[in-house]
Amino acid sequence: MATQLAEPEASSQASPESVVIRFAGDSGDGMQLTGGQFTLSTALSGNDLATFPDFPAEIRAPQGTLFGVSAFQINFGSTEIDTAGDAPDVLVAMNPAALKTNVGALKPGGLIIADSGEFTKRNLEKAHYAASPLEDGSLAKWQLLAFDISAQTLESVKPFGLGNKEALRCKNMWTLGLALWMFDRDRQPLVDWLNAKFRKNPVLAEANIAALNAGHAYGETAELSGSLHKVHLDPVEAPAGLYRTISGAEAVALGLVMGAKLADLQMFFGGYPITPASSILHYLATMKEFGVTTFQAEDEIAAIASAIGASYAGHLGVTSSSGPGIALKGEAMGLAVMTELPLVIVNSQRGGPSTGLPTKTEQSDLYQAVYGRNGDTPMPVIAARSPGDAFECAIEACRIATQYMTPVILLTDGYIANAAEPWKVPDPAAYAPFPARFLTTRNGPDGTLLPYARDEKGARPWIKPGTPGLMHRIGGIEKNPGTGNLDYSPAAHQAMTDARKAKVDGVAKGIPAQEVTLGEERGKLAVVGWGSTFGPIHQAVRRARGRGLDVSHIHVRHIWPLPENLGDLLRGYERILVPEMNTGQFKTVLRDQVLVDAKPYNKTSGQPFTIAEIEAAIEGALA
Amino acid sequence: MNDMTPIGVTTTLKDWESDQEVRWCPGCGDYAILKAVQRTLPEIGADPAKTVFVSGIGCSSRFPYYVESYGFHTIHGRAPAVATGIKLSNPELDIWLITGDGDGMSIGGNHTMHLIRRNLNCQIMLFNNEIYGLTKGQYSPTSRLGTTSPTTPLGSVDRPASPCAFALGAGARFIARGFDVSKHLPEVLKAAHAHKGAAFIEIFQNCIVYNKDRFEDFAAPKGAEDRQLWLKHGEPMLFGSEKTGGIKGIALDHENLCLKVVDVVDGDWQAAKVIVHDVTNRSVAHMLVELPFGAFPMALGVIYDDPRPTYEDALLGQDATAREGKDTSLAHLLAKGQTWTVED
Numbered sequence: 001m002a003t004q005l006a007e008p009e010a011s012s013q014a015s016p017e018s019v020v021i022r023f024a025g026d027s028g029d030g031m032q033l034t035g036g037q038f039t040l041s042t043a044l045s046g047n048d049l050a051t052f053p054d055f056p057a058e059i060r061a062p063q064g065t066l067f068g069v070s071a072f073q074i075n076f077g078s079t080e081i082d083t084a085g086d087a088p089d090v091l092v093a094m095n096p097a098a099l100k101t102n103v104g105a106l107k108p109g110g111l112i113i114a115d116s117g118e119f120t121k122r123n124l125e126k127a128h129y130a131a132s133p134l135e136d137g138s139l140a141k142w143q144l145l146a147f148d149i150s151a152q153t154l155e156s157v158k159p160f161g162l163g164n165k166e167a168l169r170c171k172n173m174w175t176l177g178l179a180l181w182m183f184d185r186d187r188q189p190l191v192d193w194l195n196a197k198f199r200k201n202p203v204l205a206e207a208n209i210a211a212l213n214a215g216h217a218y219g220e221t222a223e224l225s226g227s228l229h230k231v232h233l234d235p236v237e238a239p240a241g242l243y244r245t246i247s248g249a250e251a252v253a254l255g256l257v258m259g260a261k262l263a264d265l266q267m268f269f270g271g272y273p274i275t276p277a278s279s280i281l282h283y284l285a286t287m288k289e290f291g292v293t294t295f296q297a298e299d300e301i302a303a304i305a306s307a308i309g310a311s312y313a314g315h316l317g318v319t320s321s322s323g324p325g326i327a328l329k330g331e332a333m334g335l336a337v338m339t340e341l342p343l344v345i346v347n348s349q350r351g352g353p354s355t356g357l358p359t360k361t362e363q364s365d366l367y368q369a370v371y372g373r374n375g376d377t378p379m380p381v382i383a384a385r386s387p388g389d390a391f392e393c394a395i396e397a398c399r400i401a402t403q404y405m406t407p408v409i410l411l412t413d414g415y416i417a418n419a420a421e422p423w424k425v426p427d428p429a430a431y432a433p434f435p436a437r438f439l440t441t442r443n444g445p446d447g448t449l450l451p452y453a454r455d456e457k458g459a460r461p462w463i464k465p466g467t468p469g470l471m472h473r474i475g476g477i478e479k480n481p482g483t484g485n486l487d488y489s490p491a492a493h494q495a496m497t498d499a500r501k502a503k504v505d506g507v508a509k510g511i512p513a514q515e516v517t518l519g520e521e522r523g524k525l526a527v528v529g530w531g532s533t534f535g536p537i538h539q540a541v542r543r544a545r546g547r548g549l550d551v552s553h554i555h556v557r558h559i560w561p562l563p564e565n566l567g568d569l570l571r572g573y574e575r576i577l578v579p580e581m582n583t584g585q586f587k588t589v590l591r592d593q594v595l596v597d598a599k600p601y602n603k604t605s606g607q608p609f610t611i612a613e614i615e616a617a618i619e620g621a622l623a
Numbered sequence: 624m625n626d627m628t629p630i631g632v633t634t635t636l637k638d639w640e641s642d643q644e645v646r647w648c649p650g651c652g653d654y655a656i657l658k659a660v661q662r663t664l665p666e667i668g669a670d671p672a673k674t675v676f677v678s679g680i681g682c683s684s685r686f687p688y689y690v691e692s693y694g695f696h697t698i699h700g701r702a703p704a705v706a707t708g709i710k711l712s713n714p715e716l717d718i719w720l721i722t723g724d725g726d727g728m729s730i731g732g733n734h735t736m737h738l739i740r741r742n743l744n745c746q747i748m749l750f751n752n753e754i755y756g757l758t759k760g761q762y763s764p765t766s767r768l769g770t771t772s773p774t775t776p777l778g779s780v781d782r783p784a785s786p787c788a789f790a791l792g793a794g795a796r797f798i799a800r801g802f803d804v805s806k807h808l809p810e811v812l813k814a815a816h817a818h819k820g821a822a823f824i825e826i827f828q829n830c831i832v833y834n835k836d837r838f839e840d841f842a843a844p845k846g847a848e849d850r851q852l853w854l855k856h857g858e859p860m861l862f863g864s865e866k867t868g869g870i871k872g873i874a875l876d877h878e879n880l881c882l883k884v885v886d887v888v889d890g891d892w893q894a895a896k897v898i899v900h901d902v903t904n905r906s907v908a909h910m911l912v913e914l915p916f917g918a919f920p921m922a923l924g925v926i927y928d929d930p931r932p933t934y935e936d937a938l939l940g941q942d943a944t945a946r947e948g949k950d951t952s953l954a955h956l957l958a959k960g961q962t963w964t965v966e967d
Contacts, residue, residue, distance in 0.1 A: 042962050043961075044919065060730040130754065152766065189961060228757060240964075240966055242960060242962050242963075243963050243964070243965060244958065244962045245961075247958075258957075268711065268712055287956070288945040288949075289945065289950070289951050290803035290951060293938075293942060295707070295708070295739075297707075298733055298736075299733060301734075302701070302707070302737070303704075305697065305708065306708035306711070308703045308707065308708060309710075310712040311704060311713035312695060312705070312709055313709045313713045315712040317708065331699075332698060335697060339695075426957060428953040428954050453769075463674075465675050465693035467672060468672040468715055469672065470672075471692050471694075473643070473694035473695070474695060475688075475694075476696065476698050477696060485643060486643070486688060502777035532754075542660075591656065
């Protein structure tokens with residue numbers, strides 16, 4: 001699991017303990033669904049896994065085109081898996097465009113399974129192939145298995161009398177059946193799932209099951225070249241307990257529910273649809289019974305403003321978006337800072353400025369999270385490193401927000417939001433509650449009310465409107481320290497700016513000291529990461545250490561404020577390398593905050609780092 | 624129609640005055656509106672602890688500081704969204720939204736529209752002074768054509784929006800109009816408060832610094848009876864006086880499907896086919912808010928009032944139904960879906 005930090009022997013990606021398979025097809029071919037179900041069956045078989053769904057921004061791009069290709073990659077095995085894998089061992093290509101856009105990533109000698117039925121003249125043209133690659137020898141460095149999946153599928157569902165289009169929709173189940181055979185998987189969970197999914201249309205359920213069985217039978221009986229054979233991967237060794245798979249978006253939703261519960265609050269979630277953040281709102285909309293109210297606002301600004309209103313009224317206000325939406329929320333974040341109300345803001349980062357790469361991943365909103373507001377507007381920022389970790393981070397965000405009366409930003413990204421991993425189901429009773437407190441009587445001398453008095457953490461009291469005798473006014477305008485009355489005198493602004501900063505700086509006192517994730521507490525090189533680069537950094541450092549290199553991995557959850565010991569810890573290394581999916585944002589924060597010579601290693605292609613890329617960067621840094 | 628019984632807390636005007644120094648320009652119409660509100664609140668039996676004034680940015684948006692209740696002075700244009708979060712989190716709170724023509728019709732127009740469309744139970748008081756006061760006199764979305772201002776030195780060329788027509792277009796179920804110094808303002812506020820749902824009140828307000836006496840054409844006491852049409856449910860739409868050229872009324876021009884002014888002879892308004900105001904008639908409400916001033920008097924008072932279920936009742940009711948009989952065990956929630964067990 002991603003959270004397990006044992007250090008086994010360095011293993012190469014090609015080791016028989018793990019396999020990387022990529023399903024690629026038209027965006028309408030159901031590849032994400034195929035991948036998702038393959039993931040579930042993998043998890044149920046006890047393998048560790050990590051996935052990487054990679055799909056276009058268009059919902060149904062024109063069929064057969066290169067830009068309409070949707071892919072799902074999964075890395076699974078009997079050892080710890082932290083990334084979706086650098087290069088696939090197996091590529092399932094449902095059409096020429098899928099082959100063209102994905103075959104370059106396939107490992108030399110890797111296996112291509114192609115649906116020859118889709119390699120028609122027209123589809124070849126759309127993929128800009130002059131001749132069929134299945135026939136012209138251009139795929140010689142890989143093993144190729146091409147057969148007419150389309151025809152096989154049509155044949156298998158014939159008895160159900162479906163139209164041609166509907167019948168072809170079962171292709172993904174045929175392919176999944178073949179993949180299940182290859183990896184020695186039980187079909188029953190899939191059969192159960194199909195029966196449940198098509199409960200209202202049993203014919204479709206039967207047709208899909210027939211396609212699934214036919215694909216499986218094809219692997220079992222067809223006389224294929226030696227390239228296709230059954231592979232069995234033993235279950236990974238994992239701590240005993242109950243497991244399920246979880247995506248980052250689901251983990252954030254569950255973590256928020258858990259956090260609100262621990263704070264003894266109802267949750268109000270104001271959101272506006274945006275990729276890839278919407279799924280958090282989708283999940284929470286089905287969790288009303290856990291004290292959740294969801295509100296689809298008219299825009300991003302209303303989403304956060306309504307959440308601020310909810311927090312003002314005594315709920316835990318939460319909002320969520322992605323970079324462009326977070327930009328729109330900026331002014332309201334300032335209001336939450338000024339009024340010192342708890343608020344959790346989740347940013348599922350995507351790529352690029354403006355609309356950029358809506359469905360791809362990047363870590364380029366770190367400056368925005370830490371610095372991106374007018375005025376001196378400090379706000380705690382935390383970052384999740386994996387889908388499972390997003391659960392813990394969401395709880396932590398709720399804790400800081402309610403204990404310090406402050407908005408908190410939780411950073412995830414498109415990769416974490418969509419990716420899935422096995423997750424050891426936590427025991428809710430194991431988490432310490434942090435109940436929120438509301439002021440119910442006047443707190444100042446001589447029966448006065450001081451809405452901006454501060455506790456030992458620098459937090460002001462939370463006063464619910466509706467409380468008799470505590471009527472007061474708050475707002476975004478500068479105020480008197482104590483009474484909170486409108487006051488823009490020089491002394492008041494100085495005192496309040498200082499108080500807001502001291503409060504957020506003080507969050508560092510309540511967070512765990514930074515630990516070394518892997519390796520020694522001093523040495524030649526520290527690779528410092530944050531967020532979803534955890535997997536590739538961790539594996540790269542593990543491999544480098546396996547080769548005897550003096551390198552450690554440090555992964556930072558608390559981006560602002562940083563853990564108090566981080567500076568001292570980093571000064572114990574000769575060199576510091578910061579791999580990031582941006583142009584060097586955390587590197588800059590580190591240089592500023594702890595004054596170390598952090599060196600950047602950057603990638604902004606919309607794709608996660610591969611392990612090999614970081615391994616090479618480690619070698620470069622040590623050279 | 625509406626239940627006008629007070630909530631039942633006894634207060635006086637003084638109880639609604641906060642200890643904050645009022646900082647509007649001397650002579651500003653906002654003072655009169657503040658007094659009208661502070662006079663109305665005791666009359667409706669409002670409870671200061673359960674009353675929340677929410678505002679955006681602008682001169683009018685300083686209003687909450689001066690009322691001894693809960694108050695939230697938010698950011699430019701966003702008060703409706705903040706109010707939505709407050710009301711959904713505690714529907715028992717009585718919310719008064721204070722906004723202006725710039726705050727509510729320009730930067731926050733989108734939120735105003737959606738608050739009205741959803742029908743959140745609150746009172747929306749839009750102070751319309753047809754100018755940006757706090758930023759020193761730029762023209763606003765309600766400024767009349769040709770308004771000269773620092774940003775339109777040659778006169779504005781864009782046509783003004785009509786707040787009441789906008790609100791009605793957004794689906795409002797309560798529309799009223801008043802003006803700052805009008806003695807009728809408290810009645811209008813009371814009717815708005817009695818309406819369950821989003822109650823939209825446009826209040827013409829005199830900005831004595833940047834748009835002085837802009838509304839004198841109909842608000843001036845002299846000739847008011849000819850230029851103001853005060854609407855009352857169940858009563859004929861009459862204006863004018865015998866002294867100033869006779870009693871007149873509003874009737875339907877059947878041929879052109881619009882309203883027309885008719886003379887009422889010897890008080891026989893029935894003969895003149897003067898319309899009896901029915902606050903639930905949406906078609907007439909559309910015509911009233913669009914009446915061109917000059918040829919017609921200014922339609923004031925409660926123009927439209929026909930409640931529908933509120934947003935918070937619908938949403939929270941749906942949530943409550945969804946919660947009925949549901950398993951609320953967090954342990955079960957976390958373990959949802961297909962699971963597997965790893966043995967020791």
